[in-house]
Amino acid sequence: MKIAIIIISIIHGLIHLLGFLKAFKLAEIYQLKQPISTLAGGFWLLASVLFLAFALITYLEKSITGYLGLVAIILSQILIFTVWQDAKFGSLANLFLLLVSIQMIFYAIWEQKLTREKSDFINKMEAVELRKVQEAPAIIQKWLNRIGFDENHSMISAEIHQLAQMKMKPDQEDWKKATAYQISRINSPAFHWEVKMEMMPGLTIYGRDQFLEGKGEMLIRLGAILSIVDEKGSKIDKGSLQRLLGELVWIPSLALHPQVSWKELDDHSLEGSLKVGKTTGKGIFYFNEDGDFTKFEALRYYENKPESNRFPWILTVKEYRDWDGIRIPNHMEATWILPDGDWTWLDLKITSLKYSY
Secondary structure: OHHHHHHHHHHHHHHHHHHHHHHOOOOOOOOOOOOOOHHHHHHHHHHHHHHHHHHHHHHHOOOOHHHHHHHHHHHHHHHHHHOHHHHOOHHHHHHHHHHHHHHHHHHHHHHHHHHHHHHHHHHOOOOOOOOOHHHOOHHHHHHHHHHOOOHHHOOOEEEEEEEEEEOOOOOOOOOEEEEEEEEEEOOOOEEEEEEEEEEEOOEEEEEEEEEEOOEEEEEEEEOOOEEEEEEOOHHHHHHHHHHHHHHHHOOHHHHHOOOEEEEEEEOOEEEEEEEEOOEEEEEEEEEOOOOOEEEEEEEEEOOOOOOOOEEEEEEEEEEEEEEOOEEEEEEEEEEEEEOOEEEEEEEEEEEEEEEEO
């Protein structure tokens, strides 16, 4: 799609040069039969430059791209109206580029919003006094030793880039590829997650989930323009906190956080509980004989409606990998256990991970 936009912009821009050439009598332009003044010819040249600049910054993916495109299109259309019979078909290119420019403007606004949120998130990170490893249940101690955790070098945050395959509903057969970015922190435990998924060529879904200051929020926008999900409330708060709890296997120092409590169930499982503000999230962690984490299970609200029920939500480990000297689950699946059958909706792999200590 990006290449098509660039090519159309370049061709459209070069066509505007014809008006300039005719106005200054630099060439015979038989396609333009109506007269063009030298003043108008200067504007035809300006329109050409604007479209070529639009093509360049589209390639460079600058935030001003959509605004520049809008200026070029308005000028172009005014010029087309002055020689309508000769240049009316240029309106089709302008219509296409107008839709593209509007989407670019909304995407720039979306990106600015996420940039501000990430900046605020990072600026509020700080160290937390954690429990000692020996104070944790035996299963957690074994797991922390197994993965190479050093309590004298505890992480306070994790930045994670991910590749994912997703299904938006239980009856969806094909997987949709997505890229995602997440940052999690342990002081006032929180996460910020962004995802970009191409539904089809030219149609992209942008999403952002977060849990911050004890509150969860879920946003999904079609083309960064149309809001299709904007959810808040106590059910979202609890579900987001349960997700953060289950993902502590990516930021193991959270297991020693004073707001996390543990209840041993048997030799290979224990219930974890994390309280942030007025919200508490619970879930069960499972481990194998070697001390590896294998599965997390929580009862989460399936939808954010007054009548919504809770169903098992399961994270299953598919693969491990060392990141920054810590052995963590590198490949996981998320599954809802619903009355009509199991729905594995997410297959996620970590492509990069960076800790702050």
